[in-house]
Amino acid sequence: MLASDTGALQQAKLVLLGDMGAGKSSLVLRFVKGQFFDYQESTIGAAFLTKTMPEQNVKFEIWDTAGQERYHSLAPMYYRGAAAAVIVFDITNTESLGKAKNWVKELQRQGNPNMVMALAGNKADLADARAVTTEEAQTFADDNNLFFWETSAKTNQNVLELFTDIAQKLPRTSAQPQPSNAGITLSEPPQQRPQKSGCC
């Protein structure tokens, strides 16, 4: 446990993929802010959210797709360098599982090979309208080495469990950036830098 020895938080980029309306933003909002809205608008204006899990010593940097998935035009930069991905589908919508399967394929082809991948069957509170059985999703998850949770952003079912699970499965040592290999983050030239650090 290198990270806890030094007390340094491990930063991990986390991305969510899935059909429009599967509940990606709702899951993130529930996890990060503890909020849920019945009519969550398509996300505009939020590029990143961060959430620290001190007990796991992890700081998640969570990227929003910014709606680019709508016309199957998600930029590869979105999942580059991601330590973890949550592929979300809606258990009341068979088609959304099909879309999730395509995303898993794309990540396996293009993504970071050490990426931790989770499948989330969201809207588990809508049991009456269920169209995807737990068994079917579980079998797909097992076949593709994903771990699987049925979640509800609305009732908060398994949301924390999902993200805790991801945090615990992150490869610890390899994820620590080697100083010689670390990129530089751009910043304003010193004379223009504001006194207080702004929020990003």
Added chain:
Amino acid sequence: MDTLPDAFDIIVLGTGLPESIVAGAAAKAGKRVLHLDKEEHYGSQWASLPLEEFKAWSTGNTSSPICSGPVKLLQASSADLGASQQYSIDLSPKVLFCSDELIDAVLQARAHNSLEFKLLQGSYVWSSGQLVSIPASRKDVFKTQLGLADKRALWRFLKHASDALQGQGPLKEAFDDTPLVELLKTQGLSKQLRPSMQALVSAAEGKAAFARYLASVARYGQGSGAFLALMYGCGELAQAFCRVAAVHGALTALRHPVAALLVAESTGRCTGVRLATGQAIACEGVGESKAERDRDRPSSLRGVCRAVCILDGSLHREHSSLSIVIPPGSVPGPDGNPHAIRLLQSGAAMSVAPPDRYVLYASTPWTGRDAEDALRPALSAFSN
């Protein structure tokens, strides 16, 4: 697939760097933006592609604005190149000055959160069969293998130049009035040294270029170098601005070719586009890159010979990312090189190639010779 909405304020065609900056700026300003690209990938002529896609592009896309001539694929050995997906090959390779205006644009658009840069590890000039390091700071001058007199002359020149840019010191007038080549001579820089100083600023000679260089050197710490390169290749830059646009509400759609621009007969103004699918979309304005629009017209642009090479070893013992300038006339052989040849190497540390493989870009102005004839002698000089 969903059909697109029927009306926007602005439609931007193509996801190259200029188009993406426009899309990002318009969306940030509150315009309803539709951002279309006919290709499968982001970046238009600014894209970075995996190896197989790059090969397909280079053989099948000779009408592209940046690739109008014939393309040859040469295989020197049967060595395994590694996984195609681990490559990210730039169609328009570029390193940035740390103080480049583009860096400021990235910061202003808040696109920097999604980009990762690294400093280029070294800048060299090819001189008498050797790589001579271009010092990145006055302190660096003393680490170079120059003679004592050269070190002193160079140190003094860099100090005076830096003073002159602030309107002080003995060179403050000379810097405005004298071409750099002359200035270097009068300041006692030896023949061996002059090319390395000129190479720094040869893109646009003079005070402004030198000022940019000195500002670049200092920006991310003394002695760190003046050039930035992008992790995963230059294509990330365009993608970052596309992301800014999308985050501010722009709709992005790849694989959507436009068949025609719709123009109002009475006013001559563009009122929309018709997609290849037949759908008409209305807008107030259309943004398109000039290079893309003029692709079928005869061009007065000067041509460039280019080569992209995959290497199984670095050109430098310690560095994997570096630039090399080969000054005019320094390649042996009957034809030599009438113009400078620029090399840029990058590798796994920049996530643009598999481990132990490097991508090398070579370019020189076109003088009527085939690119292979123009560049091979220089590349051969490095191969042993």
